[in-house]
Amino acid sequence: MVRYVEIHPVDPQPRLVDKVVEHIRSGEVIAFPTDSGYALGCSLGNKEGLERIRSIRQVGDKHHFTLLCHDFAQLGQLAIVGNSEFRLIKSLTPGPYTFILKGTKDVPRISVNPKKHTVGARIPDHRISQAILEALGEAMLTSSLILPGEEDPMVNGWEVKDDLGHLVDVVVEGPCGEGGPTTVLDFVKGKIARVGAGSVEGIEL
Numbered sequence: 001m002v003r004y005v006e007i008h009p010v011d012p013q014p015r016l017v018d019k020v021v022e023h024i025r026s027g028e029v030i031a032f033p034t035d036s037g038y039a040l041g042c043s044l045g046n047k048e049g050l051e052r053i054r055s056i057r058q059v060g061d062k063h064h065f066t067l068l069c070h071d072f073a074q075l076g077q078l079a080i081v082g083n084s085e086f087r088l089i090k091s092l093t094p095g096p097y098t099f100i101l102k103g104t105k106d107v108p109r110i111s112v113n114p115k116k117h118t119v120g121a122r123i124p125d126h127r128i129s130q131a132i133l134e135a136l137g138e139a140m141l142t143s144s145l146i147l148p149g150e151e152d153p154m155v156n157g158w159e160v161k162d163d164l165g166h167l168v169d170v171v172v173e174g175p176c177g178e179g180g181p182t183t184v185l186d187f188v189k190g191k192i193a194r195v196g197a198g199s200v201e202g203i204e205l
Contacts (some may be wrong), residue, residue, distance in 0.1 A: 002165035004157075007175040012131035021135045022174060028169035029053060030159045031145055033176030034068075035126040036096040036197045037153025038145040038160055039166065041068065043138075045108040050141060056167050058148040065111060066098050066120040066182075068142045070133035075099075078107050078139060081120045085187050088203070092185075094125035096177060096197035100186040111141055118188050128174045144181050152180050 003023070007016050024030060027040045029049050041057060042049025044067070054063065069075040072090060079101035081089065089099055102113045103119040112119055121139075124130065133140065144153045145160065154160050157173035165171065179197030186193040190205045 002161060002168060003170045004161055004165075004173060005170060006127050006157075007131070009127060009175050012128055014098050014131075014135070015107075017131045017135045020132055020170060023170045024132075024136060024140065026096070029167075030170040030172060031157075031168045032129065032132065032170075032172040033126065033155075033157065033163060033174040034124045034129045035094075035177040036144070036179060036182045037155050038157070038174055039066075039142045039153070041140040041142040043136075044109065044111060044141050046141065047110050050110055052167070053141075053143050056164065057143055057146065059143075062113075063143070064100070064113065064118075064120045066122055066142050066144075067107070067111060067139045068129065069121055069139045070122050070130060070132060071123060074133075074139055075121050075123060078104055079119055079175060080104055082187075088185075088205075092198065093123040094130070095123070096125070096179060096182045098122045098182040098184045100184065100188055103189060116188065120184070122182060126176065132172075146181065 025041050029052050036059035040053045067078050098120045148155050155178050161171045181196040183196040184194040
C-alpha cells in the first residue's frame with residue numbers, strides 16, 4: 001500500500017522528511033510537490049526507479065529526466081556550466097526552470113542522454129522539495145508528473161494517491177505551484193526549448 005505523508009508547506013517536519021528520504025535511499029519511487037506541479041522522483045543511480053517512472057509517464061528512452069538539485073553547488077557537480085550560463089542560471093534559481101547542459105562524469109550513465117551526453121537540471125523554489133533534497137544530501141532523478149494525454153503536471157496529492165497509489169511507493173502531500181511545467185532553457189542548442197512556468201522575458205541564449 002502507498003505511504004501518504006503530509007508535510008507542512010512552510011516548516012517541513014524533519015522526522016517526516018527523513019522518513020521520505022529513507023524510502024528514496026531504499027530504491028523506492030516517490031511523488032512529491034514542487035514549484036511547478038507534482039513530480040516523480042527516485043535516487044540518482046536507481047535504474048529500476050527510472051524505468052518505473054518511464055512506465056508511469058509512458059515515455060521512451062529518449063525522454064529527458066531532470067536532476068533536481070538543492071543548490072547551485074550541487075548542480076555544478078553534475079552539469080558543466082560556463083561563465084555566461086553561470087550568470088543566467090544564478091539569476092533564475094531557485095525557480096521553475098530546467099536547464100539542458102552537458103553532464104559531468106559524476107552523473108550516473110542512466111541519467112545522461114546517451115547520444116548528446118546532456119542532462120536536465122534544476123533548483124526548485126519549494127520548501128518541501130528543498131527539505132527533501134537537503135536531507136538526502138544529493139540530487140534526485142525526477143520527471144514532472146504529467147499523465148499520458150495531458151499537458152500539465154498533476155497538482156493535488158490526494159488525486160495522485162487515488163490515481164497512482166498502486167504505482168508509486170510514497171505520495172508526499174503538500175501545495176505546489178500551478179503554473180504548469182518548467183520553462184526549459186537548452187544551453188547546448190542555444191535556444192528556449194519550452195516556455196512554461198518561468199518567465200522568458202529578457203532571456204537570450
